Amino acid sequence: MSSEEPIETPSPKSFWRGVREWIQVIVVALIVALPIRLFIAEPFIVNGASMDPTFSTGQFLIVDRVSYRFEEPQRGDVIVFEYPNNPKIYYIKRIIGLPGETVQVKQGRVFITNSQHPEEFELTEPYVEASHASTETTTETLESNQYFVMGDNRLQSSDSRVWGPLDKNFIIGRPIVRLVPLSTLSIFPGEYQE
Numbered sequence: 001m002s003s004e005e006p007i008e009t010p011s012p013k014s015f016w017r018g019v020r021e022w023i024q025v026i027v028v029a030l031i032v033a034l035p036i037r038l039f040i041a042e043p044f045i046v047n048g049a050s051m052d053p054t055f056s057t058g059q060f061l062i063v064d065r066v067s068y069r070f071e072e073p074q075r076g077d078v079i080v081f082e083y084p085n086n087p088k089i090y091y092i093k094r095i096i097g098l099p100g101e102t103v104q105v106k107q108g109r110v111f112i113t114n115s116q117h118p119e120e121f122e123l124t125e126p127y128v129e130a131s132h133a134s135t136e137t138t139t140e141t142l143e144s145n146q147y148f149v150m151g152d153n154r155l156q157s158s159d160s161r162v163w164g165p166l167d168k169n170f171i172i173g174r175p176i177v178r179l180v181p182l183s184t185l186s187i188f189p190g191e192y193q194e
Contacts, residue, residue, distance in 0.1 A: 042172065044080050044090060050151030050158070051092055054078070054127055054190045060180035061092075061189070065173040073147060073171060074098075075123075078190035081149075082170045085163060090172065093159050094190070096123065097148030099168075102141045105161065108134040108154065127152045127190070140165060147171075152190075 046059040055061075055078075063080045073079060073095055083089040097103035102113040102120075110123040134154035138161050142148060146165035151157025160166060178189040 042080075044092070044175070046092060049156045050153050051078070051094075051190070052132065052153040052156070053129060054094075054152045055092060055178075056184075058180070059178055059184060061175040062177040062179065063173040064176040068171060068173060073168075073174075076191075077174055079149065079174050080172045081166060082172065084166065084170055087170070091149075091158075092175070093149035093151050093157070093166075094127065095147050096150050096160070097140070097142055097165075099142055099144045099146055101148075102139065103148040103160075104137075104139045105134075106137050108136065110150075128154060132156075136161065145169070 042063045042065055044061045044063045046055045046061065047057055049057065061080075075095055075098055077095045078092065079095060080090055080092050083091050096110060097112060098114070100114065104111040104113070104120070110125065111120045112123055113120040129152075132153040132155055140148055140160065142165050145168045147168065148160045149166050150159045150161065175189050176187065178184050178186045
């Protein structure tokens with residue numbers, strides 16, 4: 001005589017009920033998560049040295065996709081955007097020139113001409129280390145929907161000096177949180193006000 005309990009096998013009905021419940025959970029999760037990712041916040045992992053030392057490869061950021069719907073990007077803002085020559089690739093750079101301005105880079109120093117400063121002024125850039133400064137010269141006049149963006153590491157950045165002004169419609173948003181590595185955890189990382 002055996003004292004073992006009989007093993008009950010699940011009925012096909014209960015198996016399919018479980019599958020249906022899991023599918024419902026996944027669909028609800030997607031319905032909640034996708035709009036957040038598409039319209040509110042998006043994860044971004046830094047790849048490359050163009051923003052050293054402000055941002056380094058492997059840092060995990062949360063990008064705010066909402067703010068620029070209500071306010072205009074400002075000079076000094078770090079932004080994430082679709083690369084104009086291949087919108088499947090995301091870049092991270094700093095806004096240097098605003099719509100309607102003329103940006104001149106003279107031997108690596110940046111000068112801005114706009115309605116408030118028709119004689120130009122030199123941009124103060126404490127985020128660019130001496131070892132990351134460049135020596136090129138270029139001039140660009142921006143249209144009403146364009147920004148001039150540059151990496152903080154000017155020697156290793158493909159930016160508006162190379163491929164021209166950035167149209168506003170390519171801007172995704174700005175980093176609001178740096179999560180990883182934990183030693184660099186910060187709110188509005190890279191923020192700078194002139």
